[in-house]
């Protein structure tokens with residue numbers, strides 16, 4: 001649509017009915033306000049979605065917090081994601097990401113603590129990593145481990161991450177069809193990756209035979225979050241079953 005002028009050279013504005021309109025909100029995702037700092041202060045794993053929306057088309061900011069210390073070890077792995085990610089740094093000290101920095105990641109990128117010195121007790125970083133869930137088929141991710149000795153790729157754990165509402169969403173891939181709270185695919189896939197990576201077979205490099213040191217899991221804690229989500233679903237079903245039993249008693 002272009003603006004036109006009449007013979008007096010005044011701009012004729014388009015009628016509202018001709019203008020493109022943003023559709024009204026469907027009501028599926030109620031607007032919510034969240035403080036990143038409040039959420040991160042109580043979260044126990046990395047990359048926790050801070051809003052409860054992860055379906056097709058949803059914009060999903062996920063929070064992470066890292067800190068250093070004499071005993072802290074984070075290891076290193078690589079992440080491949082068909083969805084673009086934008087990192088916002090909400091505060092940092094002695095970190096690779098500076099406070100207030102906004103960064104678009106490459107589709108394939110290394111992941112570690114993002115601290116300049118993970119042994120520095122004063123080092124920390126709080127970020128959100130935001131991705132937009134695909135509305136089309138084909139959202140995928142992969143977690144990759146490289147050998148600590150020969151640097152060759154030794155594990156590539158690729159998985160379909162099609163979100164709820166996308167044509168290739170698989171409700172049974174990371175949870176159960178009747179789940180009340182869906183697993184977040186990045187955490188669930190990362191938890192699978194950690195199990196493979198730290199198994200006896202996973203630690204031995206097929207290229208050079210080097211026995212790799214296990215990936216530290218405590219700083220990431222994906223498996224705990226996956227288990228908590230599973231327990232939450234069990235609790236929901238327990239309560240609905242109890243209510244049904246009471247109703248029919």
Ligand SMILES: [Zn+2]
Nearest residue numbers: 147150205208
């Ligand atoms: Zn190797």
